[in-house]
Amino acid sequence: MKNDGYQNIEQWFAQRGWEPFDYQRKVWEAFLSGKNGLLNAPTGSGKTYALYMPLLIQWIDEHPETYNELTDNDLQLLWITPLRALARDIEQALQQVADDLEIPWKIARRTGDVSSYKKQKIKEQMPEVLITTPESLHILMAQKGYKNYFSDLDAVVVDEWHELLGSKRGIQVELGLSRLKHLRPELNIWGISATISNLQEAHDVLLGTDGTKEDSVIIKADIEKKLELQSVLPDDVEKFPWSGHLGTKLLPKILPIIEESRSTLIFTNTRSQSEIWFQQLLEAKPELAGTIALHHGSLSKEVRRWVEDALHEGQLKAVVCTSSLDLGVDFTPVETVVQVGSPKGVARFLQRAGRSGHQPGSTSRIYFVPTNALELIEAAALKTAARHKVALESRDPILKPHDVLIQYLITLAVSDGFIPNKIYEEVKTTFAYQTLTQKEWNWILNFITTGGQSLSAYDEYSKVIEEDGLYKVVDKKIKRRHRMSIGTITSDTMMSVKYLNGAHLGSIEEWFIASLKPGDKFWFAGRSLELVRTKQMTAYVRRANTFKAKVPSWMGGRMSLSSNMSNILRQKMHQAIEGSADDIELETIQPILDVQNDWSTLPDDDELLIEQTTSREGHHLFFYPFEGRYVHEGMSALIAYRISQLTPITFSIAKNDYGFELLSDKSIPIKEALAQNLFSDKNLVEDIFASLNDTELAKRRFRSICHIAGLIFKGFPGQQKASRHLQSSSSLFFDVFDQYEPDNLLLQQAYDEVLSYQLDETRLRRALKRIQSQKITLKTTERFTPLAFPIMVDRLRERLSSENLMDRVQRMQLQLEKHV
Known part of the structure; x- marks a missing residue:
């Protein structure tokens, strides 16, 4: 016989005409039996209710007579989410359930969008459910007496865990959980994930190595999410841009989609692109004013909140947005999603598609808008992957980022202090720091107490003192500065x-x-x-009353093809060659593929194409590995270096997701280089660092490491330091460590991050091994081919203003079209 808690919850579902899914009941049973776990379910299938309801069932059963009368019950559930917009959405959903069931629980948020007054009220009296971000959790742990906040905590839910995994924000979650598990040994820990392939690894990282994952579960929802995918196709592909990333040429075809839908989300890949699309939608159809809005992470919280409320209430026909709205947010009126430009990954595409039809049983509808002709191949690849549910990307966990651990230890020292041996054992239970050695730990303790070998002469870097075995911060200025700096998201000032x-x-x-x-x-x-x-x-x-104005651009906005997308893209090229594809996108782009075949060749999936040509600029080599711009960044420098070892020669380098270009004023000995095993993966790391200015690359990575580790302070609100001052300070630290303390762990971390993240050394090595087994085709061409043209344009983009660039590109494309 079911208990009262179950009956109340099932009655709540029935009143809405719903029936709990089998997977939801499995989660409830596992949770109530004390198990931890990871839930994997598609977007819009009720994941939130799967992990909120068992806590309510438990509460009702433990207080059968008085559950609707007890108040001020202290914190019962901590809900961690990566997005502020998602936090607000969850708050409303959870509060509605509690109110409906007459459970006197208060649901509250503590994120960067919440006022200082509300944050203070939360500290004075914790709500029963607190929804927060990784950064805000650590800010709570930086308060005096923070342990009291969690004295009655029963459960932690980490929402959208796939989005946090593989990032330093995920490391913050791991460290926070290690502390909470020590304070509350019986704590229930669950993660929620939608689009990810390495579920077992995600589960292991979340639960750590302390036995928490023993007798834990991974529950997959056996729910088929209906998905409608459609590409917006150009009328004349030969006149469609061969390169570019805005997609506004197809804007007239988007207007009817907006008109026919109750509400539409238009996703762009960058904030600049979103600003441009919003502007051009208004210019194309002024009557949309007041019914369309803009949403991205650089807008004020008031603007974002207004947009989110208006979406919920069905007041907006369309919102142009970035990734700021692509996670878990439930906007019921949204019927359609438009994706402008390739999202470069299958998981991201499906995540964004799930913003429409965000209810169980509903259909998600997404339109893909290519920004240039070649993105039609990516459209075909995305549709194949989505329909057959293959090629979801994995998220690889990060191991031992010393800067995050340094920040965390100072956080504990700022609050109540910590005993090193106890915290060391806790930290080692995390997946990230399970291999942390005693030597590394001692170095970190020395760094936060003395500044380390290089900075010990400067008192300001001796932040933590030791008294009777307790490590703590006593300086009020250091405390204030640290609390203002907690977090791992770094950007320009x-x-x-x-x-x-x-x-x-x-x-x-x-x-x-x-x-x-x-x-x-x-x-x-x-x-x-x-x-x-x-x-x-x-x-x-x-x-200003003008449409002619500059559009801001933000650093680091361009994404790279995922490895899975690269594989599918090569398969689509093979299908195009074989004529075995039935994709409308490949049929549409066939005239361009025919030009590529006539002027050079279409590279098959077991073939590497290299094109060589000459122009007034010099001698060009174009390589097409189809591995994404990040891999091509390392590969192009590597190939250029190895060729230069055969003969003194300098190169200009350009790259995109499909390939890269080497340009020189001298003839390039490519045949001789190929004979010397040009694509060998032997001595890869040594050759990469020899080919690049590794010191400069490491300096760039070191800037964010400096900020996270607390070596530089961006300033208090309204008194921020200029970027040039921060860069100068981080460069000075780098040079000092490089000269006087080469074994400094933060310095070593900077070089490791260049290899692991910027150059993706693991994927680069796999790509080289694949190329070694492929047929290499060297073609001499009379002109830039459709595959070469976009790469060359990327090089020009760095030298010309946007106006001059567009004029030149259009002239060049017209000249090429005359040869078609």
């Missing part, structure tokens, strides 16, 4: 954008504002603005 009356619009990277002078016009937050003046770290603006 941001400048606030405000109207003259003080209304806040959001933030833009400092370098962009520095490129403007008073009177210049730019687009931001969907508005045309005029820069009036800058003061400290604020840009004051007024409205």
